[in-house]
Amino acid sequence: xxxxxxxxxxxxxxxxxxxxxxxxxxxxxxxxxxxxxxxxxxxxxxxxxxxxxxxxxxxxxxxxxxxxxxxxxxxxxxxxxxxxxxxxxxxxxxxxxxxxx
Numbered sequence: 001x002x003x004x005x006x007x008x009x010x011x012x013x014x015x016x017x018x019x020x021x022x023x024x025x026x027x028x029x030x031x032x033x034x035x036x037x038x039x040x041x042x043x044x045x046x047x048x049x050x051x052x053x054x055x056x057x058x059x060x061x062x063x064x065x066x067x068x069x070x071x072x073x074x075x076x077x078x079x080x081x082x083x084x085x086x087x088x089x090x091x092x093x094x095x096x097x098x099x100x101x
Contacts, residue, residue, distance in 0.1 A: 006040070006041055006042040006082065007041065007042060008028070008038070008041045008042065008043055009028070010041075011038060011039055011040070011041035012038035012039065012041060012085075014036070015030055015031060015032055015036060015038050015085070016028045016029075016030055016038075016097075017029045017030075017031075019096075023101065024100075024101055025098050025099060025100060025101060026098075026099045026101065027096065027097070027098050027099070028096070028097040028098075028099065029094070029096060030048075030094065030095045030096075030097050031052075031092060031093075031094045032054075032056060032085060032087040032092065032093045032094075033087060033092050034087050034088075034089055034090050034091065034092065035087065035088075036085075036086070036087050037084070037085065037086040037087075038084060038085045038086075039084055040059075040061065040082060040083065040084050041082065041083070041084075042080070042081070042082045043078065043080065043081055043082075043097070043099060044080050044099050044100055044101065045077075045078065045079050045080050045099070045100045046077070046078055046097050046098055046099040046100060047075065047076070047077050047078075047097070047098045047100075048075070048076045048077075048078065048095045048096070048097045048098075049073075049074075049075050049095065049096045049097075049098075050070045050071060050072055050073060050074045050075075050076075050093075050094070050095050051072065051094045051095065051096060052072065052091070052092055052093055052094035053069075053070055053071050053072040053091070053093070054069075054070060054087065054089050054091040054092065054093035055067060055068065055069045055070070055087075055088075055089045055091075055093075056068050056070065056085055056086065056087055056089075056093055057085070057086045057087075057088055058083050058084070058085055059083060059084040059086075060081070060082070060083050061081075061082040061083065070093055070095065
């Protein structure tokens with residue numbers, strides 16, 4: 001990954017588990033339990049597949065805060081970004097995240 005010091009797996013290994021990596025992609029199993037928080041970290045462009053629904057609070061690098069409701073089965077694309085994540089809810093949220101290299 002580009003900047004390992006801010007990489008999601010380096011910053012929040014308690015939330016991000018690498019389940020596949022090759023020269024094209026890195027696939028993460030992201031599990032955010034109630035009360036879990038990840039400090040500011042980066043992701044390259046990626047596709048996320050929601051396998052357990054829930055709501056996450058996302059704070060972006062510019063300080064913007066957004067509550068994001070994730071529905072089971074939803075598939076989302078995101079460009080490269082830097083953010084913090086917190087689960088203030090009562091449900092575990094799980095996403096399979098396919099990061100593009």
